[in-house]
Amino acid sequence: MFNTVTIVGVGLISGSFSLALKERALVKKVIGVSRTEASAQKAIELGLIDEALPLEEAVRQADLIYVAIPVDATIGVMQQVMDMVTDKQIVADAGSTKHALCTALDNHPMRKRFVATHPMWGTEYSGPEAAVRNAFVGRSCVICEKEKSDAKAVEMVEEAYRQLGMHLVYMDADSHDMHTAYISHISHITSFALANTVLEKEREEDTIFELAGGGFESTVRLAKSNPAMWVPIFKQNRENVLDVLNEHISQLRKFKACLEKENYTYLQELIEQANKIRRILK
Known part of the structure; x- marks a missing residue:
């Protein structure tokens, strides 16, 4: 070609x-x-x-x-x-x-x-x-x-x-930036935040290495990504990333409230709602 x-x-x-x-x-x-x-x-x-x-x-x-x-x-x-x-x-x-x-x-x-x-x-x-x-x-x-x-x-x-x-x-360019914020950019922020959470709470690095299973590894994998690439992406797509980040924080608060109030019925509903992603991602 x-x-x-x-x-x-x-x-x-x-x-x-x-x-x-x-x-x-x-x-x-x-x-x-x-x-x-x-x-x-x-x-x-x-x-x-x-x-x-x-x-x-x-x-x-x-x-x-x-x-x-x-x-x-x-x-x-x-x-x-x-x-x-x-x-x-x-x-x-x-x-x-x-x-x-x-x-x-x-x-x-x-x-x-x-x-x-x-x-x-x-x-x-x-x-x-x-x-x-x-x-x-x-x-x-x-x-x-x-x-x-x-x-x-x-x-x-x-x-x-x-x-x-x-x-x-x-x-169009605007739709692209909105959808990538929802699908890609929030995944990276979540991964960075999870890695920082674990590094802050679990001070024994050997324990992280020994106990980290497939779920943790796959979720935190993106936290290894180069900040020189991702900071500019977040900066250029700031408004869309903030929009989806606010929703993500809202969802985390729901899970937190369920545990604080021992509302396990609603906790199950939240997880069942999340399970609907199976229809889209096989």
């Missing part, structure tokens, strides 16, 4: 994206742009990229420029990229927030070359070493503001994600 793809950022998402393109023979060459020489060299060693170049040269050579860096850095870098591209190139991002970026690029003269995307997959790890094979198979990818992008550019990006095994979902 592509002669040359440039990935800006050589971490979890972009690295996994590159591996998937390479394994499916969808790209001949991948160029990486990294803040650090160490990450660039590691990405080359791991086969994520074929060479590392400065941003301007990497953009100049690419058919597709794929930006996957923390969202607080994305807007500035994307503006630089959009200033460089021609009407033959495609730019896509993989950010977890969309309103701020889409607003910033809304009036750019090359806006039609940009396709706003968010592959709904990730792990708690970061850096080139975090990249994994077949990461996107069976996952959803959100495409935002499709109507503002060139139809052929959208078609190319859609086909690339389909080739990686993804299901496509379409939303």
